[in-house]
Amino acid sequence: MxxxxxxxxxxxxxxxxxxxxxxxxxxxxxxxxxxxxxxxxxxxxxxxxxxxxxxxxxxxxxxxxxxxxxxxxxxxxxxxLGHVAEVEWQPKGGLVVATAHGDELLEFAARQRAVGVRAEVVMDPYEYEPDLTRDLDAAVFYPEDAQLxxxxxxxxxxxxxxxxxxxxxxxxxxxxxxxxxxxxxxxxxxxxxxxxxxxxxxxxxxxxxxxxxxxQPRRGVILVTARPMGIQVRHKVYDADYVGAVGSSAAELQTSTVVESTMAGSVLVGSSRERVGFDDTIRVEVLRVLARKAVRLFPGLADVPVMRAYGGFRPYAPxxxxxxxxxxxxxxxxxxxxxxxxxxxxxxxxxxxxxxxxxxxxxxxxxxxxxxxxxxxxx
The missing domain is CATH 3.50.50.60 (FAD/NAD(P)-binding domain)
Structure with missing residues (x-):
């Protein structure tokens, strides 16, 4: 051309x-x-x-x-395109949970519902995710969330x-x-x-x-586990503090718990955000924080091996x-x-x-x- x-x-x-x-x-x-x-x-x-x-x-x-x-x-x-257009589309929904300050999550969901978001307050989150921690204060299911x-x-x-x-x-x-x-x-x-x-x-x-x-670049890191045995992660699941980490303008490290499975059976664990320029070093202390928070949300992950970690840069506007x-x-x-x-x-x-x-x-x-x-x- x-x-x-x-x-x-x-x-x-x-x-x-x-x-x-x-x-x-x-x-x-x-x-x-x-x-x-x-x-x-x-x-x-x-x-x-x-x-x-x-x-x-x-x-x-x-x-x-x-x-x-x-x-x-x-x-x-x-x-x-035919079979070329396979993107592993999964309209599986997302479950947002609060281990504390559940009233804040419920208020946030109410504001979303007012503008047309489907945000369903869940009384029994274990029907959705039986292997979640029992230490929960509130949960909201978002059926529109998806993954590819x-x-x-x-x-x-x-x-x-x-x-x-x-x-x-x-x-x-x-x-x-x-x-x-x-x-x-x-x-x-x-x-x-x-x-x-x-x-x-x-x-x-x-x-x-x-x-x-x-x-500017904003760095993020993700852990990938082996296929877990005896534990399920059915939806995208994250702690409500993820919303605050996403919206933060701080340059220093922000972490929140995000756990989801892939079609291959592995589990992805995030998330982190920090502004460190284009430094692509994967720091062990960041991985430890992510792992600890994931186990707090899904205790059964404690015995699941981590296969690898990867990171990347996201385009951040102020x-x-x-x-x-x-x-x-x-x-x-x-x-x-x-x-x-x-x-x-x-x-x-x-x-x-x-x-x-x-x-x-x-x-x-x-x-x-x-x-x-x-x-x-x-x-």
């Missing part, structure tokens, strides 16, 4: 979703990634599609629209892009902009627009092209909202980043919103809260 309409820089799930939505509308798209598809933040994710952790506000509105779109989009992709395999999701979206005539080039680094296109490690590419979907590296790319935005839209300083430059740990659930809606704005269609979600030139984002 010599002269694409749009070059998307970044082949993670957000860039892939943007490229898919654009090509579905007939836009010619070239996706570039300096490494390979889904090899960055997307590969380091758990695949959570959560409504349960979002307070009423713009992010929840986008998440609701996106979560409603995901099953429809996957059905469309299965019709188009993030790398498969991104590669499926990119397969649709290719099928429609788009192109994906791995090992190509976008270096800067010139009038009429983008300068890359493989030469100049003429195009009509460039989408910065670089995730945690979006701040670096934006500075390189002369339109800096305040998006107000915890994604950045979606055109840059007012550089014609033809768009930013789609800042989703932090919610990129998977927000991807389908984000791609649709970007396509709506690019094609000047009436957007399904109000784009105003995600503007590039809002306070604290545009440096």
């Amino acid at each position: 010599e002269h694409p309409d749009v070059v998307v820089v970044g082949a993670g799930v957000i860039g892939a979703a943007c490229a898919e939505a654009l090509t579905a509308a007939g836009v010619e798209v070239l996706v570039l990634d300096r490494a390979g598809p889904a090899s960055g933040t997307t590969a380091a994710g758990e695949g959570n599609l959560l409504i349960s952790d979002k307070a009423p506000g713009p992010e929840l509105v986008l998440a609701q629209a996106s979560l409603a779109r995901w099953p429809r989009l996957l059905d469309e992709l299965r019709s188009e 395999q993030p790398v498969l999701a991104a590669t499926t979206l990119l397969a649709a892009v290719r099928r429609r005539g788009g192109e994906v080039r791995a090992g190509v680094t976008a270096l800067g902009l010139r009038p009429g296109g983008v300068v890359t490690s493989a030469g100049f590419i003429a195009c009509g627009a460039v989408v910065n979907a670089c995730g945690p590296w979006a701040g670096e790319f934006s500075a390189a092209v002369g339109a800096p935005i305040n998006v 107000d915890h909202l994604p950045v979606i839209g055109p840059d007012p300083r550089v014609p033809g430059l768009w930013h789609v980043t800042g989703h932090e740990g919610a990129g998977i659930v927000l991807a389908a809606g984000t791609g649709q919103l970007l396509a709506d704005l690019y094609l000047e269609r009436a957007p399904a979600v109000d784009p105003e809260p995600f503007r590039v030139d809002r306070a604290g984002v545009m440096a």
